[in-house]
Amino acid sequence: MKFFQKTKKEVNKHQKALSELIRVVGEERILSAIEDRICYSYDATRQKVLPDIVVRPADTNDVSNTLKIASKYKVPIYARGAGSGLTGGAVPLMGGIVFDLKNMNRIIEISPDDFTATVEPGVVTKELQDEVAKFDLFYPPDPSSAAFSTIGGNVAECAGGITGLKYGVTRDYILSLEIVLPDGSVINTGGKALRSTTGYDLTRLFTGSEGTLGVFTKITVKLIPKPEKILTVAAYFSERDDAVDAADLIIDNNILPRTLEFLDQMTINAVRGYTGADIGEDVKALLLIDIDGTEGSISHEVPIIENACRESNAFRTKVAETAEERDAIWATRRSISPALYNIAPHKINEDICVPRSKIKEMLQRVDRIKTDQPIYIANFGHIGDGNIHVNTMYSDDPGQEELAESIVNKVMKEVVKLGGSISGEHGIGNKKSQFMELEIPSHEYEIMKKFKSYFDPKGIMNPGKMFIR
Amino acid sequence: MELRAGKNKIDKDVFEELCSAIGRECIFDSIEERERYSFDAANLKSMPDLVIMPRSTEQVSGILSIANKHNIPNCTRGVVLPGGAVPIRGGIVLDLKNMNRIEELNARDLTITVEPGVVMKDLQDEVVRSRLFYPPESGSEILSTIGERVAECTGGMTGMKYGVTRDYVLALEIVLPDGSVINAGRKTLKSVAGYDLTRFFVGSEGTLGVFTKITLKLLPMPEKTGTVMSCFKDIEGALDATDTILSKNHLNPRALEFADKTCIDAVREADNGKIPEEAEALLLIDVDGNEKNVTNDISRIDAICRENSALNILITHADEERNRLWDIRNSIFPSPSKIASVKYDEDVTVQRSKVRDVLKRIYELSNTYSLEMSVSGKIGEGHIHLNVTGNSADADDVSVHSLVSQILNSVESNGGTNISGLAPHESEIMKDLKRMFDPKGIMNPGKIII
């Protein structure tokens, strides 16, 4: 755990801010004991920096009051959902206040007639999905952390997930936001009507802004009808490129699968070693395909998908219809994360995104970078939208971490050369801010910084993230 | 009537500068050319000082930097601008119709990169040739350009199922008012590096910069599309059927269009007797997907319409027949103007669940003011298109105004389009952002989007 070194003046200001917070927001919403602050010092990047104060607001008013005080004393403020981010978005790099929004977790309204739901930011994404499913509705963005990450965090990072190819990402489903700006003022963007367009699209400007511009206090999302049925096809390949070809061929056949997941050989080996899953040694690549729709539509698409896979040299396909069968297939995907930790204790998980036509090339370049290096790289991910998770696994041995970092560095450069993006869905945070300028030209970078300084002139919102200079 | 047309207010020096920067052949300054780009607005005829038709990003950049330097107001346009940029203060009209190259259609990546002047019909033809699909089409406005569509973030007929333009814009090349060129977004389906400049510019109506290249996301073409046209003897029947189709059965049609009796009567001549005399309302519904999907959805929609006492139902899978049915719909828009002088024409959106209430209020008000109105729209998305037609003798401007403002109040109180504009704080923010990009206010100055 790190402690951000503060000047005497800063310590003094923090003290004043704390006593004012206790007075205005209330002692019961503030944690200041070190035993509590430690629990808000990290996120899923394992970085740990101790915050000075934790505020747990109950409503928009608390959020506004806290921001006013933070602004007055120029105390950094770090909004936090579930702390499950992969780029350091919630880590209080410069100490200050951590804003724990988990207690603002009411589902305010589900309107089945309007196909909308309005929620507070602390609602867990899966809970929203489950609640709307009761009305036969569907909130598609489905990051693999959906069972614990919050909708506020998802909007802040513009989370994607396995349904991106067919259904898009978080920003495609946000209709309106209530946002508290750093000065404590509250604005409303967008509208609950499906087509409201008034003025500039602030909703999307704030979606994916990673807590650097303001804090969301209310989020209205668009819902769509829940597909009647989901079916899973698994296809096994002896060549990696064949799996990529199969994915292409499926889409060429006018089918947009709900999910199209790809696992490379390293990933498969890890899973086999970990779960003893029944995947033969000859399997070098695996596609897990979910299709959804009506019964009739699915039965129409299954043979097309199976053919496409076979045409691309899949030596086996497996169709799973029941929930149990599907679950058995997806267990492989779910076990990737623990399986990888079995190979090495640490990983850098990059979520690069390239145009689909560049996937083969990208994977080859990763191979070339890895050549002969004593490190493991496992590639898997959402192949349909070109979003590949490149996981560099390293051990505690000396030099390993540096090696992993240099590999990631090289991978990022190749991604940008191929017209890709350094982050498809995880965000930038502080973990990737060094790569921002690889992808974003300097003028665009400056424009983004102008937005930042316009909304947050004092620089108190999530300082240390997204931009490095 | 004030006529500001005659004199060209652009200094000779500036004109020369423009000519040397981009070439004389792109610049038009004859009265005839300029007149073609002038508009009538509130009895004030205004005309641009110059019309420029650039062919490249560099030229657009050159024009804007000169205009910026000399504070010349500026507006971009394609072919048709529905109520769009009116060069009230004169200045330069940038007509991008010559920037109409389709640069790349990549079927593998499901993307297409085009210049802004590409006409929607050409774009659609190109996309269809590759058996792909660009959903935000817009029935009759097939002549507008993609640049305008992105600038306006239009929805089109298929919005309910497929969303609006911004959901399909992946990347933009933008010339900012100072002439600098930026690239926003990435040609990948996902990208979250930095703030979302792309979507911020989509829908900015030409007030922040000029798009010179647009990359759009495409979808595989749905295998089939089927159409149902159903007539009802009362409006309630049509609304009930809509609710059942959408809320209870979740059929997610590709398009769903409602028209009331006034609209129907206006297109009687076009319908070839397909619409019964006693029809008070009409639903035109498209579904798409694979063959089985379409057949299944259509039979369910058919059953639902029957349950809601539809008068007659026409079903077709054939493209030609489908087009004929949609022609009826498309003729609805120009038609009211055929039967009467349209006093007021407005598109509003409300929360979908509030459509019924708002329609009720509209007809109540129509009775109170004895003003004839026609209502249509994509009610599945809460979209209502209304015309006040001035058939009755006492349709003076005052009563029309009063009627409309009462309707809009009702719309606003039903979660709809914010007619009275943004709340003061939000409005300030947008003005600030406008200033941030366009400090001299040269971009589309006639356009008030805030």
Add this chain to the structure above:
Amino acid sequence: MTTDWKEEVSKCSKCGKCQTVCPVFLETGDESSVSRGKISLAEALRDKQIVYTERLREHVYSCKKCMRCRKVCPSDVDYEVIISALLRGVADEMGIPLMPKIIFRYMLPRRILFDLMLKVGSKIQRFIPGKRRGQMRHLPLLFMGKRWIPTLAKKTALKKFSTTRKLKNPKMRVGLFTGCLINYIYVDIAEAVVDVLNRMNIEVVIPQGQLCCGTPSSTMGDHKSSKKLAEVNREVFESHNLDAIVSACATCTKSIKMDYLRTLGPSWQQMSDKIYDISEFIEKYCGNDYKAKPIDEKVTYHDPCHLMWVRGITEEPRDVLKKSSDFVDMDMAGSCCGGGGIFTIIHYDLTLKMLERKVNSIERSGADTVATNCPGCIMQIADGFAGKDSKVKTTHSIQILQKAMVNGGVDNSDTS
């Protein structure tokens, strides 16, 4: 201890997945409630960035030790090692509160003293007013709090079954580990176990001299007491030549089957392999050859944490209930009822919230009776219904089976 907690904490990747299952976090939303938070605290302790304080103790005690998190952890962190170390640290550095200490150190290991204390309690409780449906306010003697708990039995299970009912030609001979709650309060459950197994021609020995399993003391970090108890229990059970050991208490089963492997070492493995939850035992050894006439009652089942999440046993109790009643599943059957030792006393308000969730699930299922395999859960859930004046009964699944067997007149026992 085989695994070092100081290394174990480094395995946590801080992904946050434990939030999905932690019953305490579900209520508080506070990171200090969930394993990831406690692991961070352990890390800070290891790195000497904090010391044991009152606040830390509160956080450490806010764990229910249900071990759900262990089940879902993608990095396979052995959280039990970490929380045990924290509890022991709290005990070592800050001491154990006096009252529990006296009980753990002096009374639990001495059956006579503990019996005597509870006997006095059972006499006194007769004069306590305001009992509801056999429940009364929490014993002021043992704990503090405002809970409804059942009255103490007049005769403990150990006394009641001090002599074994001999069978002539038994299929097997098993020992019953009663556990404190069954011994002192739910003697009916012990009776049902003996009756049901006898009817299946299985002889049941209740070894005298067995003591508390040690969970309460280890929960308070008093591993010294736990070890002492484990050693006595080992001696007692090893002295009988038993084919198997069963328990009707999920927590006791977990403790003697799994925790003892740690306290007593690998030499316990052989005994550990023979220890079963009662339903698990019945389904394994008598699953196909017992008959019962299902009772005319709608019965639902609550999964005790220590059975479902620690041992993965969910089907066997349901199979038993399906054969003996009109079984109906409830939603969220695996959510924690909130019961369990020190947690219920220190975090009573949280306990109530969890209980309310559970009671609502049970009511939604439309069952007349909720059965479970843990007397701790029974006590907790009955507490919930007593407060509500509801008609739903709370019982052990073995008692339902007993009724069904009596109902069907099934008796395969061969008494000498």
